[in-house]
């Protein structure tokens with residue numbers, strides 16, 4: 001492999017990365033990238049490894065010996081500190097991060113996103129190890145504009161909705177809106193990481209992903225996840241399309257999101273890994289401001305793309321409105337709009353996303369159809385156990 005250089009022209013030396021949560025959606029794509037394009041080593045920690053099994057076996061793979069899987073739960077495992085000490089850099093991805101859990105399992109959500117991350121930050125700080133911690137764009141909560149009168153022209157003013165790492169406030173709903181247990185736990189762990197940096201010199205980078213989507217995100221209920229499970233919107237809508245059911249639009253699907261292709265986002269993470277001088281001490285938005293849609297528009301686009309990918313005509317009525325209470329239960333609330341400001345990541349890392357929403361949906365739904373269509377047909381054909 002030719003000597004790879006960083007953004008300042010310096011040769012990149014191989015490092016060992018302790019990746020916590022490596023078996024998840026983002027972790028699996030990050031491991032793929034690191035194994036196929038870099039000389040780095042990965043200690044992959046997770047309770048599951050089904051999404052990275054293709055990287056671990058067989059031992060004739062070109063990168064064999066550069067990735068080791070350690071099955072462990074960071075809540076209570078004495079091996080954690082030793083693994084962090086063996087590495088040069090720790091990347092923490094571990095979290096409960098599906099909104100259906102935030103208002104229904106608020107304690108687990110708070111423990112997972114704040115309490116369980118405390119030892120990771122402590123071990124990195126005490127052992128002078130660099131940390132890349134995954135937070136979320138959800139820490140911004142709601143836009144300032146969402147509190148203006150519905151017809152206020154200021155709602156069109158970017159100052160009232162663009163989300164910027166070093167200036168935007170974090171605005172959540174009231175305490176009984178337990179949806180915000182996740183974002184608030186993420187905010188506090190961000191403040192703890194930042195304080196470890198300020199007081200004890202911890203070298204940290206915080207990542208705020210803005211709806212990264214692609215293959216291997218979450219699960220399809222009843223196929224590779226619990227039938228009553230509620231994954232994030234991509235998997236929910238994919239499941240509805242695969243089962244030829246109408247896509248459910250929560251509260252009419254008026255919330256807006258910007259979606260970025262997982263492969264574009266992973267490029268940004270690799271730049272953070274290999275340019276510590278440019279990444280340390282920073283919080284980074286990683287998203288695609290050009291891919292903004294309402295949830296309703298996302299449903300319509302996914303319906304159109306799926307008809308093309310599957311060759312099956314879409315339903316007469318492809319969507320149905322549902323209340324958030326019915327879909328998520330008590331205590332749900334939502335972010336109205338998520339547009340990432342790109343100034344800091346452009347300046348520090350020169351990164352910009354490339355893939356349009358249509359293209360990323362085409363490749364993702366091709367994967368979903370190829371992976372799940374047969375299994376779904378069988379599960380529908382088989383009479384449910386009486």
Ligand SMILES: NC(=O)c1ccc[n+]([C@@H]2O[C@H](COP(=O)([O-])OP(=O)(O)OC[C@H]3O[C@@H](n4cnc5c(N)ncnc54)[C@H](O)[C@@H]3O)[C@@H](O)[C@H]2O)c1
Pocket residue numbers: 020021022023024025026027045046047048072073074075092093094095096097112116134135136137208209210211212213218
């Ligand atoms: N995917 C996105 O668009 C997105 C957006 C915002 C934030 N994030 C954040 O990025 C991180 C990764 O998200 P993801 O989409 O890959 O989610 P994911 O659920 O696919 O991955 C999380 C992984 O962490 C593991 N994990 C959780 N608790 C653990 C524990 N106690 N011990 C060991 N492993 C544990 C899970 O088994 C899972 O494999 C999370 O911190 C999430 O909050 C993701």
Ligand SMILES: O=C(O)[C@H]1O[C@H](OP(=O)(O)OP(=O)(O)OC[C@H]2O[C@@H](n3ccc(=O)[nH]c3=O)[C@H](O)[C@@H]2O)[C@H](O)[C@@H](O)[C@@H]1O
Pocket residue numbers: 097098099100136137138182209210211212231232233234236237248249250251253255257295334335
């Ligand atoms: O992925 C992210 O960037 C972050 O945001 C997500 O939060 P959210 O975008 O609200 O999660 P989804 O479950 O994907 O919901 C997106 C929107 O679709 C709606 N939705 C979801 C599912 C569905 O079937 N129908 C539907 O209308 C939700 O109400 C919400 O408005 C999750 O909190 C985390 O993955 C992460 O913090």
